[in-house]
Amino acid sequence: MNYIKGKERDQLRIESIESYIDEDNEVRVIDKIIDYIDIESLGFTIGKNSVAGRASYNPRDLLKLYVYGYLNGIRSSRKLAKQCLINKEVIWLVKDTTPKYRVIADFRKDNVVALEHLFNHFVQYCIGLGLYGKTLIAVDGTKLEASASKRKHYSKNKITKMRSIAEAKIREYLHDIEIADKSEDVDSETIDRAKVQKSIAKLEENLKHYDDIETQMDIAGHNEINFTDNDARTVKFGAHQGTDVGYNVQSAVDSKNKLIAAFSVVNISTDHGQLFNMTNKCKEIYNVETLSALADKGYFQISDLVKCENNGIITYVAKPNYSTQIGDSRYFNNKFKYKKQDNLYIYPEGQKLYCITIKEDTKTKTYNNFEACANCKNKSKCNNAKNGKVMSRDAFSDLSDTIIRNYIDRGNVWWNIHLEL
Structure with missing residues (x-):
């Protein structure tokens, strides 16, 4: 067979690390x-190496390794450590050093704030190159x-x-013991009292553990803990x-070259309240x-939009359409027009x-017309309330x-400008 033949594995090769990658x-x-x-100056921890003792890894090499992993979708410190052995690009980048995964993980852990400063520094560098338009951004979030x-x-709720469940199980065990106590035939007893008592003690220990967890949540002021x-x-x-x-990762992307301008990691499930921050x-x-x-409409929150308006930020955010119980979009609340005069x-x-x-000073005012709703031929498509639409x-x-x-006005202007372009 005419196959491409590889080289012999025991053949000696003379090459430099520089030859590993192209220009x-x-x-x-x-x-x-x-x-x-x-x-x-960005805040990275620089080790003070003395002549004596084992030398530490250069933080610049570890940072290069981290950035390489970011660009190539390699997040795990163990995988990055393996790349130092098998990947010629990484071998060239870190000069054939082989840091262990714990070294890489500790570097990332010790320089969290500094890595964010590096990102901002790089954004400023790209701004200097004219890669950011600085006029229009898009904000969105993704769950990780x-x-x-x-x-x-x-x-x-889980606690x-x-x-x-634990209390119900304890009651069940106690009920079984009570039945056994009433039984006259001791020889035919079907439960192992020692085992049951041990199980009850374990459940009571769990209850105490749940109380301790709930106390920790109360002290921290959170409804969850991990x-x-x-x-x-x-x-x-x-x-x-x-x-x-x-986590909910928020990112803002510039419109000119679709480059990320800012990011933020929050542990709130919704995007409400994140628009002004970003x-x-x-x-x-x-x-x-x-x-x-x-x-998108997930960011529609009046208080947040007001902050944007007051700080020179022009926002284009769709308002959510809240459906009725009937579900006919022709009669959603946004279809009812308010006449202020x-x-x-x-x-x-x-x-x-x-x-x-x-009352005039009531914070929330209610609007209704029972007679009009009762005589409306389309009431079944609008609502099923006894007193009509409210x-x-x-x-x-x-x-x-x-x-x-x-x-709406800004959107029409913005859309017309882009149509002309």
């Missing part, structure tokens, strides 16, 4: 950039599963359920993916007076909902309407 390989860029940056044991994750990763919380991973222990962080990094931001709502068919709240309005409603009108 245009990306690892040369990593090497030059990290050598150029003053990593000590934490490297934390689910068995060691507790919430107050309540586990306590109820003994593997203290910061991890239960987050929702999607409509059909359920919940898991993890946009304001980008505004400070860009050092600009105004900034436009796009986000008359203080009433207009039905999609033209009927009117009047304010039925008597709308509510509070102090934030006017502000919400104003913001939405501004979004």
Whole structure:
């Protein structure tokens, strides 16, 4: 057979580490950039090596290894340690040093803040190259599963359920002992009293453990606690993916070259309240007076949008459409238009909902028209309430309407400009 023949494994080869990679390989860029940056000023821990004793690994080499892993999707310290042995690019980058996985893990653990400073420093470097537009960003979040044991994750609801199960089991054991005590035939006793008492003692020990966990949660002011990763919380991973222990990673991307401008890791399941934090962080990094931001309806929170408006951040955020029990989109709440001058709502068919709240100083006012709803031929498509459709309005409603009108006007202008381009 005419196969391509490999070289003999015992053949001696003479080569330099420099020959491992091409002149245009990306690892040369990593090497030059990290050598150029003053990593000590960014907060990286620099070891004070003396002549005596074992030398430590150069933090620049460990940082190059970490950045290489980030660019190539290698997160595990064990996998990075293996790359130092088998990957020619990594061997060239770290000059054929072979740090153990614990060294890599400790470097990452000891320099968490410094790594974020490095990211911001690199963003500033790219801004200097003109790679960021600094006018429009898009904000979104993604859920990441934490490297934390689910068995060691507790919430107050879980503690309540586990306590109820343990107490029910204890009652069951005590009931079995009571039945055995009433039995006249001692020889035919079906339970092992010593084993049962041991099981009861174990369950009582578990109950004490649950009390200790709940006390720790109360002291920390949290409803959840994880003994593997203290910061991890239960987050929702999607409509059909359920919940898991993890984090919500927020990122802001610049529109010019789709580069990440800022990021943040939170342990809150929803995106509510994160828009101003991310946009304001980008505004400070860009050092600009105004900034436009796009986000999905998960970020729609009036108090957050007001902060953006007051700080020169122009936002384009869709408002969620809250469905009714019927589910006909033609009669969702956003289809009922409010007339401020008359203080009433207009039905999609033209009927009117009047304010039925008597007190003027009431924070939330209610609007209803029982007669119009009762005589409406489309009531079955709108609601199934006995008293008809009810709308509510509070102090934030006017502000919400104003913001939405501004979004529509800005959106039309923005869209027309892009159509012209």
